[in-house]
Amino acid sequence: MNNTRFATAIHIMTLLAKSPDEWLSSDWIAGSININPVMVRKEIGILREAGLVESRKGKDGGCQLSRSAQAIFLSEIFSAVKTAELLGRKNQQPNPKCNIGKDINQRLNSLFNETDHIVSQFLGMKSLADFSAQFT
Amino acid sequence: MNNTRFATAIHIMTLLAKSPDEWLSSDWIAGSININPVMVRKEIGILREAGLVESRKGKDGGCQLSRSAQAIFLSEIFSAVKTAELLGRKNQQPNPKCNIGKDINQRLNSLFNETDHIVSQFLGMKSLADFSAQFT
DNA sequence: ACAAATGTAATAAATTATGTTACATTTATA
DNA sequence: TATAAATGTAACATAATTTATTACATTTGT
Numbered sequence: 001m002n003n004t005r006f007a008t009a010i011h012i013m014t015l016l017a018k019s020p021d022e023w024l025s026s027d028w029i030a031g032s033i034n035i036n037p038v039m040v041r042k043e044i045g046i047l048r049e050a051g052l053v054e055s056r057k058g059k060d061g062g063c064q065l066s067r068s069a070q071a072i073f074l075s076e077i078f079s080a081v082k083t084a085e086l087l088g089r090k091n092q093q094p095n096p097k098c099n100i101g102k103d104i105n106q107r108l109n110s111l112f113n114e115t116d117h118i119v120s121q122f123l124g125m126k127s128l129a130d131f132s133a134q135f136t
Numbered sequence: 137m138n139n140t141r142f143a144t145a146i147h148i149m150t151l152l153a154k155s156p157d158e159w160l161s162s163d164w165i166a167g168s169i170n171i172n173p174v175m176v177r178k179e180i181g182i183l184r185e186a187g188l189v190e191s192r193k194g195k196d197g198g199c200q201l202s203r204s205a206q207a208i209f210l211s212e213i214f215s216a217v218k219t220a221e222l223l224g225r226k227n228q229q230p231n232p233k234c235n236i237g238k239d240i241n242q243r244l245n246s247l248f249n250e251t252d253h254i255v256s257q258f259l260g261m262k263s264l265a266d267f268s269a270q271f272t
Numbered sequence: 273a274c275a276a277a278t279g280t281a282a283t284a285a286a287t288t289a290t291g292t293t294a295c296a297t298t299t300a301t302a
Numbered sequence: 303t304a305t306a307a308a309t310g311t312a313a314c315a316t317a318a319t320t321t322a323t324t325a326c327a328t329t330t331g332t
Contacts, residue, residue: 002138002288003320007226007244014236025277032234033227036322041279058330061277074247078223086222086255087214090143091169098168099272100150107270108143111210111262118258119222119251126247134243136235138319139289161308172291177310194299197308 005081008033008043010131013077016053017069017132023055023062043081050080069132075124085112086119141217144169144179146267149213152189153205153268159191159198179217186216205268211260221248222255 011033015024026044030037044063047053052072055063065072090108094101147169151160162180166173180199183189188208191199201208226244230237 001222001224002220004225004227005320006224007240010244011227011230011236011240014240018236023277027277032231032237034229034231034237035227038280038323039321045279055278056330057278057328059274059276060331061329063278084138086137088137088142089140091140091147091171093170094147095168095170100147100154101168101170103271104143104147104150107267108146111267115255115258118254122251122254131243131247135239141289159308163308174292174311175290181310191309192299193297193309195305195307196300197298199309 001082001084001086004035005043005083006078008035008039009047009077009081010074012040012043012047012063013052013065013069013072013128014132014135016063016065017072017128018135020065020069023060023064025062029063046080047077050076052076052080065128069129070127072128073124074126074128074131075120075122077128078120078123082116085116087112087115137218137220137222140171141179141219142214144171144175145183145213145217146210148176148179148183148199149188149201149205149208149264150268150271152199152201153208153264154271156201156205159196159200161198165199182216183213186212188212188216201264205265206263208264209260210262210264210267211256211258213264214256214259218252221252223248223251 012029015029015032026037026040029044030040033040044053044055048055052066053063054066055061087108090105090112094104096102148165151165151168162173162176165180166176169176180189180191184191188202189199190202191197223244226241226248230240232238
């Protein structure tokens with residue numbers, strides 16, 4: 001997760017939360033984040049698959065929240081864009097002839113999963129409405 | 137943090153914890169993790185700067201814990217190798233003319249810092265002794 | 273018919289992460 | 303004191319990931 005995907009996703013979602021009745025275009029959103037519109041559309045695609053937004057094609061198309069910002073939690077946004085464990089990757093082939101190497105990845109798995117779970121719980125306490133209420 | 141540094145560091149520290157009276161060589165450690173010895177020495181350098189290990193040069197040189205595994209916490213290992221925030225990076229130049237873009241990074245900072253703190257607390261509950269006790 | 277938008281594939285560029293080579297230096301000991 | 307075996311580290315190379323860009327088929331309102 002050494003990327004900007006969560007930051008981008010939460011930025012998008014905040015913009016949508018602030019304009020609940022409008023269909024925002026990827027170009028407009030990209031202008032706020034200052035990244036490429038295609039990147040925005042890709043991320044919106046992920047958020048749509050996760051059921052968090054819906055989008056409309058064609059002229060006057062754009063993107064909207066699929067439900068109230070009060071009913072969306074940061075954990076859901078995170079979960080949608082999360083691709084790796086927070087504590088990082090494991091080494092691929094630790095030595096099976098070593099007592100540590102043999103089991104290390106299984107133990108790291110537990111530790112890494114517990115960590116992800118804790119963070120998820122934390123983010124689950126914050127709604128998108130809470131987060132976006134911080135902005136004017 | 138989309139790298140193997142924490143996994144590598146904790147592997148090194150577990151090996152050292154399991155042989156508290158020996159000076160393990162980077163070659164031997166590298167053989168257990170199955171990575172390059174130079175990578176091991178680099179990571180040991182970081183752990184040494186953090187005061188977690190000490191090393192000895194020359195023939196019969198190697199590396200040892202600088203104190204008991206009971207007095208070393210996973211949070212310290214994590215903190216030593218951590219270079220970025222867990223939730224990822226922020227976009228570099230969000231639009232200052234946008235009410236969201238103007239403040240987003242400050243808000244993300246809070247959220248990201250809180251998250252790091254929670255994880256750090258969690259890892260602070262686990263000693264290296266606890267972790268390495270899981271291995272035979 | 274046209275304009276303006278999405279969706280997506282393909283490719284390029286930039287940044288990070290990992291691996292490797294080389295070698296100066298340190299230290300035990302034959 | 304010469305040798306062997308280790309660390310520390312710089313410099314460079316390779317691999318992998320992340321971000322940006324181009325192109326275009328398709329959708330939809332007017």
